[in-house]
Amino acid sequence: MNRKETTGQAITRSLVAHGIDTVFGIPGAHMYDFNDALYDAGDKIRFIHTRHEQGAAYMAYGYAKSTGRIGAYTVVPGPGVLNSGAALCTAYGANAPVLCITGNIMSHLIGRGRGQLHELPDQLATMRGITKAAERINHQSEAGPVMAAVVGKMLSGRQGPGAVEAPWDVFGQSGPEIDIPVGARAPHPTVDPDQIAAAAALISSASNPMIMVGGGAVDAGAEIAALAELLQAPVTSHRSGKGIVPDDHPNYLNFVAAYEYWKKVDVLIGIGSRLELQFMRWKWLPNGLKIIRIDIDPTEMVRLKPDVGIVSDAKDGAQALTDALAGYFREDRRHEFAKLNEEARSRFSAVQPQLGYLEAIREALPKNGFFVEEITQTGFAARFAFPTYGPRQYVTCGYQDNLGFGFNTALGVKVAHPDKAVVSVSGDGGFMFGVQELATAVQHKIAVVAIVFNNSAYGNVLRDQRQIYKGRTLGSDLTNPDFVVLGESFGIRSFRATSPGELREVLEKALALDEPVLIEVPVGRGSEASPWPFIHPAPHAE
Template identity: 45%
Template sequence: MSPQITGGDALAWALESIGLDTLYAVPGGQLDHFFDAIQRMGPNRIRLLRPRHEQAAAYMAFGHARSTGTVGAYCVVPGPGVLNTLAALSTAWATSSPVLCISGQVPTHAIGSGAGYLHEIPDQLGILARLTRFAERIESPQSTGACIHKAMAAMLSGRPRPVSVEMPMDVMSESSVVSDIGQFVRPAVKAPDAGQIEEAAKRLASARRPLIYVGSGALDASQEITQLSALLGAPVGAFRSGRGVLDSRNPLSLVFPAARRAWAEADVVLAIGTRLKYPQMYWGLDESLKVIRVDLDSEEFDRHQSPEIAIKADARLTALALAEALTRHEMQINRNWTARISDIRRGVEGEISQHLSVQLPWLSAIRQAVPEEGILVDEITQMGYCSWYAYPVYGPRSLVTAGYQGTLGYGFATALGVAVANPDRPVVSINGDGGYLYTANEWATAMEYGIPLVAVVF
């Protein structure tokens, strides 16, 4: 790296320093020096994909992040370019996805002036701050590396969240001596407290009807939770985001309606990486039901009702620690409980067959056609809703949804990002005829870059 570089060069090198190899971007005047810098870096450093619309750039970054658990990044011009991405950014927030928004900005001296510079809007950074965990302006080429590394640290500290940075166009074009971009050090993963693990293990070992309930915070703990489920004889329930943590073919895997019935009979619930919104708000708790919660976000513990044990720690490390601690306790799987779970599964499957008789054959046909490792991206449409209950999911990050944000029209462009990030996994996008048209123009992007994707429109 030359000691005399532009702010655009510093930004490109800083992105490479965090391991970024793909960027979804729509070029514009305030970003020229940044794209020149990427070009100067040479091939096979940062792959640049240019969709037709800013909303697609952000959705592709979201799909990239959601399907891999790694950072998905997009870059757009300020003002209307940024505003076009906010639905995707709010979806990333709702699903705790590690998305990085990079935006240009008017010249530093003009920010907040209302002078009418191209793409100027009031308080762009303030707007972004309300939808991200971290929003900061890069004020010089020399501070670029530190700012990007701070953004990444904020993104990955505890529960993942989207973050944003902006660089004014004069900073992007400024040439300065930058001696070192620096190295990004990923935040340490939080291990569980040993005392809490022992206390939770005692509760679980003595449970007669244990239930595990998971959300997206458990997606990277599938193997460990599968082991824990088998050890306890505990079913694993999920709504949308946690589906696939336990393979749908596992007899202890429960879709949402079945989890509701198991909840009513459980005596101990282990909730991992989930807001636990529906169970706590609508299913109810009584004094006989003991709840153990595992989450990286301590704000979730007391949002509705306080758990008996609250473990602020990584899901995978906690599941591992619990499995190890349980080996020190005497326990016996309650075969009556596992038999009851089988009855619940059969009953719910029968009701799904009856009530979703129109949608189920289509979802079954898609499941039969999609290889085991394939990924389904839903939409805000009847077929998408039904996929939460009736589409078998064989592994984590195999069903991508918009979570509670319910973002109509997000699906097709998101699926493009999923396909880019997972070139060895078949990807299917299911759409309603309305939401599909929000980003159907991005077929041009798919054709330009050879992105393999199957879209089904209902």
């Protein structure tokens, strides 16, 4: 006799089959049958409930971004999906496999505009606009195949978020227990030896090659370091590529230092990178520059056409290029790179007080700890001033620059890495976007240390209004709570640090507590030096 199960139970079995051990979210009426199935899977799936849908989705993002595995969350349809949409945008921009499980209205009313609870005109189309793949389960028998298809697309090629919805009445629909297929990552493209040969020829005739790495190279650090050592070429990165080749590797150039080297580069080797630094931030190209790109996404070769385009996984492409250049020799240039880094650090050391605080955090945070940035003055400075020693350890929102993503994302990072230190830096403005998740941290014992730099302003807006709009400020000044008292009201150990030395001492104490901690750092309104001359430098004079 065949066993029976509901759609919600089949989806849950599929989550387990795909190695998903944690689901973040908020229960709701449309989802009750799925929520109940998660209850039954309590020994296999941990459910962490949040205080806002955006919090749930960002926690799933933090889980995914820091591990490379699927981060899953569940919310009700309509407003729940829309509330979580910012995090899906982040996951899409930062190539993170975040899976949204949601519902829809009753199946016979979809698209009819009757005004049922949480109805959207076309929710599936909305989700398809901000994910790599989104599908609907129309019947219990489709649960396994639909889940596998969406997961397979999420993990293949350039990774990204996915979504699965089921109508309200379908979640509880019962039928014979189904086989659960597992979505597989598509095979990596085969490296084209002709393109490798063409790239090797360009490199062999180059005097000053440079390697730029992005998030697509996150699993290729060893191969890229070996290529850089062979070529005696510098490696640089912006945000998503930080730590792939560690900051303490002799071939790594901080991107402020790399900008000075850029004027003499004749071959740029982009690996898993959109080349945002060179084409969108530096905005000028050295004369005669040749470009080689290694990227798993073939459309990248259309978006920014290189001289040689190698469509492959970063690890495979970097290894093939190294193999093709066997016997290549160049004089040791590591002393030159070290000097450039030293000069760069000297130049940006004036970005205060952010640099002093970042140095304090780096001293207190273990080398294998995680640093979660934010859209804040300290976060901007961290892009060039916070050394990172391993891939995924610097967690960023990528080009979306979602204000308020950081603290919630850090909670997901900590859930994925309970044995590692996780520090979140936020401004007062961004932190208040997700302050309610302090309750989630306490209830689920998520030991993130959240540092809030309180300048009582949306700092970038305030600076621009003062400098560009002659002090005509609008909406940039903020009235804040006492963050220490606020944290304590949630039952969180809270501290205040007023100098880098004090922050280092408090942070060391906080990390040793192994519990959620909030640290407020008061900063004078408008007193922070601008980091932007180093992130958007003025072009060199020709």
